[in-house]
Amino acid sequence: MILPDARPALDYDALADATLVGLVQRGDRLAFRQVMRRCNQRLFRVARGVVNDDAEAEDVVQEAYVNAFEKIATFRGDASLLTWLTRIVLNEAYGRLRQQRPSVGIEQIGATHADDSRVVAFPSKFGNEDPAAAAAREQVRRLVEHAIDSLPEPFRIVFVMREIEGCTVEETAASLELRSETVKTRLHRARRLLRTALHDTLAGTLTDAFPFLGPRCDRMTQAVLARVEAHPSNPAEGA
Structure with missing residues (x-):
């Protein structure tokens, strides 16, 4: 058996x-x-x-x-x-x-134009997030991804490994066959380029922050008018 x-x-x-x-x-x-x-x-x-x-x-x-x-x-x-x-x-x-494409020296690299590609989304830890908050988070994520995409490749890969994947300087250097000092320098430049890109993108939207016109404006206006109507005295009478 x-x-x-x-x-x-x-x-x-x-x-x-x-x-x-x-x-x-x-x-x-x-x-x-x-x-x-x-x-x-x-x-x-x-x-x-x-x-x-x-x-x-x-x-x-x-x-x-x-x-x-x-x-x-x-x-x-x-x-x-x-x-x-x-x-x-x-x-x-x-x-x-x-x-x-032919290789380009690091000293010749300038800012590149971002395209419409996106990093695939991985499951979020905010599973029960409010839909409005989730939509806002998604917009921010896409904005950041677009800015990362615009980085020149030597800076982008260092940024991805160090800031997104959380690799150590030593691990990043070993993987990319770079000196640790080079990794630090490229990360610094990547951060600076990202700050510039995000600042330029966000500057035009600052005037739209904390929107008030629309339903919120109408709701508050109606509430104030209702309170005024209920007020015991008329402003003209007290003048």
Whole structure:
């Protein structure tokens, strides 16, 4: 009689990266699926920071994952799994960028024009947010994304890794093969460019802040008139 397999199912979500890598190296596709689910957001954002396009970024990440799976036997843990995958994504993204246009020196980069592309939205922690507040938050998010899109690529990718993904200076430098001082300088310039872009965008809307005309104006006017009508004395009589 064949006994049923009594081994408990693996909880891949609870496994450490090193354990997942060991399983993938032995051909466990479910472990690789967990690696992808764990790293997808970082890798998409990194790719998006280079190629500046949602669809292209997805293609970059997919190709990078295939390359990573084929090279998983070479992973030795000298860097974290996420850093290792980030380098593969960056190599793929920069390779496509070089095919699309000639390289430009960092000193020649000027402000670029933002397009209509957007970073895909990930689930918000504000699940029960008021619809009006959610709409306002969405407008702000799109405004910020548009400003980030307008950054020159060398500054944009550093900003994405440091400010959006929360990578350390050292991790960013290692992934991008830059000196730590260069990462700090580019982040400073990215912040300055963003402040300028957002200031220019918002300056024209400041006069529209705290709108009052419309239903609120009518409601307050009617309330005041009702109180005046109910007032015991007439202003003309007291004059």
